[in-house]
Amino acid sequence: MPRVVLLGSSPGPDAASGQSTPSAALTLPALPGCPTVIGKLHGQLASLDPAPVTIARSGDAPAYRGFPGRLVETSDLAGDLRAVADAVEHATENLLILPANSLIHDELIYQITKSKRGALALITKEPREEDENGDTIVPDVPIDEAEPEIGDRTLEGLPVRVRASKSRVISVGSAYHAVTRPNSVLLGPLHLHHKHAVTLAEAARELADMAHLLGPEDDLLQLLVLGLVRRGVSVGTRGRRDLFFRRLNNREQADEAVAEMSTFNEDKARLNNAVKGADGFFTTYFVSTYSRFIARWAARRGLTPNQVTLISIALGVAAAACFATGARPGMVAGGILIYFAFVFDCVDGQVARYARKFGVLGAWLDATFDRFKEYVVFAGLAVGAAVSGVGDVWTLALAALGMQSIKHLLDFSFGAANRRKPPSPLPSVSLAVSADTDLRAALEQRKIARSGGIRGLLKMWSKAGRNRAVHWARKMIVFPIGERFAAIAIVSAFFDARVTFLTLIIWGGIATAYSLTGRLMRSLA
Structure with a gap:
């Protein structure tokens, strides 16, 4: 606390x-x-x-x-x-x-x-000046040539003496400290x-x-x-x-x-905040659009995240049992059940965030049984293939399982290693210096130094993610759990276990190669 x-x-x-x-x-x-x-x-x-x-x-x-x-x-x-x-x-x-x-x-x-940031401040920015046509007025002097100033404008009763970017405070001023083109106040x-x-x-x-x-x-x-x-x-x-x-x-x-x-509407904001902002395409558009309301309903009736997790596990096991029949109705039913197993897998986390009920046991159960549901469904599909005469697909099932296990290993090991990596230091300037010219010059030099080589390529790829199509393509190519469960549900409903496993192996292989390349580049940057 x-x-x-x-x-x-x-x-x-x-x-x-x-x-x-x-x-x-x-x-x-x-x-x-x-x-x-x-x-x-x-x-x-x-x-x-x-x-x-x-x-x-x-x-x-x-x-x-x-x-x-x-x-x-x-x-x-x-x-x-x-x-x-x-x-x-x-x-x-x-x-x-x-x-x-x-x-x-x-x-x-x-x-x-x-917030996981080392420091976080609440800010508001000055509204951008617009002309009579509603177009933003661009200053005559570029910011690189602008002179530091001690602003006398106010916003919400506070002096506008802060320069902020989209994600970070760049410079702060006072009656003594001058700031280059201030645009915000710290609330x-x-x-x-x-x-x-x-x-x-x-x-x-x-x-x-x-x-x-x-x-x-x-x-x-x-x-x-x-x-x-x-x-x-x-x-x-x-x-x-x-x-x-x-x-x-x-x-x-x-x-x-x-x-x-x-x-x-504070409750609406709280409910929206219960949904993770970095989810994949399928989760964002085909689950979270309504799962949050299930989460609120469950939380208000006293259901705990662990109880919702058990519902998700039961649906996953039921899906595996349907797949094990090998019959087309069973495959369709299995696809529907695995979809709702994933829905409730999202709901348990949303209940935890909405009701603010967090626990080590719940986090462990959620992570462990995500894998359990996935792998028990693999077994159900393989059994169903043998029962229906499709043939022995256990080799494909083991290949899919191994591929996914390797990808999880890459993700978790890189995450652990990355947390131990010290952040790149920002420049510092004496408080005795009035203007922020030296600070901005040092930040520009840091930006130039970080824009070459592998780091430059990663920065270009990050900028490309601002395009909506590229953003969602990047989300989908890593084959997150939502896309995996969607692939299992859709392909198994229309085709057989062999096609389902081949889909998982091919897409999983592409995802593993993409993730490994990105992890290596970020490790070397």
Whole structure:
């Protein structure tokens, strides 16, 4: 579980003008129980950290007393930064840092804290300027020639001093640190792996020593990300998407935010998030379009993921028994049953993610019995071939089984080895340097160095995946479990076991060759 740090007096335009109300004093009468903002947030975070650290200015501190956890009182921005450093320096758990005046969906907290990125921040980008025809206005000066600036534009009450790409924060500014063409703001929640805690503490203390160069409008959380980025930490980004987040500084903002939040369907977002985003073509279009609703129905009736797994196993065994008859009706019935066995194989994971019921036993059962269902179906097909007079196809069955086992071995062994591979380091730049010119130049040199040889070929192949047809072709060629079960169901229903096994062997061989080539190239890159 992450360690939670709440920023109770995060600087900003409203705070600088003295108009900000401590979030604990803001009530939300439209919500059940009429909670305060900070009270609601404590309730949401209790399962993550029942005793969070709250950092607040002395004048605001009384509003935060009486809540669980530890309250640290500060007097200025330098004190805020040093308090953050003290709170995170010795963390042995991951960190969740967010403003105490946050109104946020539970599902968004869950998604952010479950991220596998070493650092992840919630951002929003400035809308692109458009002309009267609706076309995006392209700046006259290319970004490579643009000069760093200290932006004075604001978005959602925060200074636009962040440059973000599609997946990562490139540069962050302040009243002292200039950014080349800023386009975003950091909204609030920052999730950080504990391995970066010391780096964050060191950067926060260094920024505290130069607080006299910073402005009253500088946001504390953006300053923390500034320190991380300047020290070479890769900070990933995500948007709000179909979930809600706002910072609240006054009564008007609170009322508007609660009204806007009520228009969002959090349960729908949670259900959509229960479906894995990297599934294959068949799973995406022929299973997940409706399996999520089965998962919600099962979860609301108390079915556990393990119970759904048992249903999938039973359907798989029943499919094998039908295939073993060798008769055409049995082959058709087997094809239908193996399809629904796969449907419930998807449902068990979706139930786990929707109901948030995870366990080692469930993960082991799911992985183990996926293979069991597949191989027992192979046996059923081989028995059915002998019964129906098609002939002895056991050699083909063993070849298909061996081919699939080798592919699984390649996938799992590469995954284990790849997790041990250290990430490519990002350049770092001193916080004492104002402009981000050196940082961007170092990033460009890194990009050039990584664009040649095998790494360049892999990058080209990744770019090709942006084309929808290429994307799905790449998904299908690796012969994932959805495509394998679909191939078994369709081919066995229309043909015989021999044709089914030949299909599995040929497609499986192509998939193995493709996967092995890709694994070798990525290992050498």
